[in-house]
Amino acid sequence: MKLAMIGYGQAGGKILDKFLEYDQRHGSNIVRAALAVNTAKADLMGLQHVPEENRVLVGQSRVKGHGVGADNELGAEVAEEDIDEVMSAMDDVPAHEVDAFLIIAGMGGGSGSGGGPVVARHLKRIYTEPVYALGVLPSSDEGGIYTLNAARSFQTFVRETDNLLVFDNDNWRNAGESMQGGYDAINQEIVDRFGLLFGAGEVEHGGEVAESVVDSSEIINTLSGGGVSTVGYASETIEREDTGLLSRFRGNGGGDDSLDAAQTTNRVTSLVRKATLGRLTLPCEVNGVERGLLVMAGPSKYLNRKGIERGRKWMEEQTGSMEVRGGDYPLRSAGEVSSIVLLSGVTDCARIKQLQQVAIEAQDNIDEIRDESDHNLDNLVNDGQDELEPLF
Ligand SMILES: Nc1nc2c(ncn2[C@@H]2O[C@H](COP(=O)(O)OP(=O)(O)OP(=O)(O)O)[C@@H](O)[C@H]2O)c(=O)[nH]1
Numbered sequence: 490m491k492l493a494m495i496g497y498g499q500a501g502g503k504i505l506d507k508f509l510e511y512d513q514r515h516g517s518n519i520v521r522a523a524l525a526v527n528t529a530k531a532d533l534m535g536l537q538h539v540p541e542e543n544r545v546l547v548g549q550s551r552v553k554g555h556g557v558g559a560d561n562e563l564g565a566e567v568a569e570e571d572i573d574e575v576m577s578a579m580d581d582v583p584a585h586e587v588d589a590f591l592i593i594a595g596m597g598g599g600s601g602s603g604g605g606p607v608v609a610r611h612l613k614r615i616y617t618e619p620v621y622a623l624g625v626l627p628s629s630d631e632g633g634i635y636t637l638n639a640a641r642s643f644q645t646f647v648r649e650t651d652n653l654l655v656f657d658n659d660n661w662r663n664a665g666e667s668m669q670g671g672y673d674a675i676n677q678e679i680v681d682r683f684g685l686l687f688g689a690g691e692v693e694h695g696g697e698v699a700e701s702v703v704d705s706s707e708i709i710n711t712l713s714g715g716g717v718s719t720v721g722y723a724s725e726t727i728e729r730e731d732t733g734l735l736s737r738f739r740g741n742g743g744g745d746d747s748l749d750a751a752q753t754t755n756r757v758t759s760l761v762r763k764a765t766l767g768r769l770t771l772p773c774e775v776n777g778v779e780r781g782l783l784v785m786a787g788p789s790k791y792l793n794r795k796g797i798e799r800g801r802k803w804m805e806e807q808t809g810s811m812e813v814r815g816g817d818y819p820l821r822s823a824g825e826v827s828s829i830v831l832l833s834g835v836t837d838c839a840r841i842k843q844l845q846q847v848a849i850e851a852q853d854n855i856d857e858i859r860d861e862s863d864h865n866l867d868n869l870v871n872d873g874q875d876e877l878e879p880l881f
Pocket residue numbers: 497498499500501503504528529532555556557558559560594595596597598599600601602625626627628631635658672673675676
């Protein structure tokens with residue numbers, strides 16, 4: 490699937506940078522256009538793979554290149570004011586060559602959280618291609634303001650995009666890790682998962698022909714209908730036969746082809762289960778999901794139609810949806826077989842409800858403190874008997 494990606498804000502820019510690195514390393518050619526947008530100059534300068542001419546600094550007259558300081562209303566305002574600059578940077582994108590737009594943003598901050606949905610709205614007005622967002626939720630220990638930002642941005646992104654793919658930092662936090670080291674690993678995880686998903690719709694040059702290849706239209710159809718999506722992933726290493734080792738993935742059966750086929754089928758279906766019931770990018774209840782897509786990736790001899798078909802049927806039972814697509818993504822030189830599961834139209838998600846609850850509490854607290862602020866300051870500054878007077 491060919492995407493025009495817009496990384497908005499610090500998290501958005503860093504993840505976009507990683508997508509470009511992924512593309513170079515895998516030759517997957519998913520990112521047809523890359524644009525980094527930010528209100529902070531330093532964040533744009535820190536990017537390594539986004540070409541300099543594709544970096545847009547917005548809100549300069551308001552925040553002087555220093556960011557909006559987690560104020561996402563301000564983030565939305567400056568995006569609206571400077572939208573012409575962002576849209577004209579998209580002018581060079583050959584729209585007929587891209588299948589969709591993808592806006593990437595951390596929803597807990599200010600710039601991407603507020604500006605991302607604004608860009609989505611304008612892209613949707615101009616282009617006929619779908620506009621998706623990859624929104625990152627802050628971890629629950631980040632505090633009230635980030636949670637409030639995320640809850641409001643989440644609502645806005647869902648309204649303004651054709652689908653919001655969510656990645657929850659909370660689900661991927663490792664205790665004891667530095668923030669920076671942690672984010673690097675998390676960003677790699679994001680790019681590996683979504684890279685495989687979006688790469689599935691792109692047949693490699695001179696690559697293997699899949700038994701039932703996943704086309705970008707199947708990704709688009711799974712995402713169509715809007716709402717919120719989550720992605721599951723599981724993989725198993727294969728030991729190369731040319732090193733003289735038997736494949737762990739195919740089992741130790743060796744000579745017996747039919748036994749191998751049965752084992753391959755079983756392993757494929759087991760990977761589908763692990764991907765669906767394991768760690769999702771947004772934890773949610775699988776039952777009740779509206780649409781699903783299963784992609785099996787790896788060297789084609791390790792993929793089989795029967796396994797994918799069984800996995801797909803199993804997903805239908807788990808979700809209760811009859812709209813589950815499936816196919817393979819042959820990767821000749823991959824060292825593992827992977828299963829990627831896209832669940833679209835999730836509705837039962839305790840994490841979002843909990844986030845909204847904390848956001849409401851934070852909002853009430855902020856309003857209360859603001860209301861009392863003048864009175865409390867007055868109490869502090871004045872002596873009570875009006876005996877003291879200011880100088881002038
Ligand atoms: N996964 C991931 N999340 C990040 C990263 N950096 C920041 N975040 C998350 O994104 C939120 C903050 O968003 P940023 O992108 O830093 O903020 P911004 O859009 O640049 O906005 P301002 O800094 O307020 O101008 C944080 O609450 C984190 O949850 C990153 O590199 N990876």
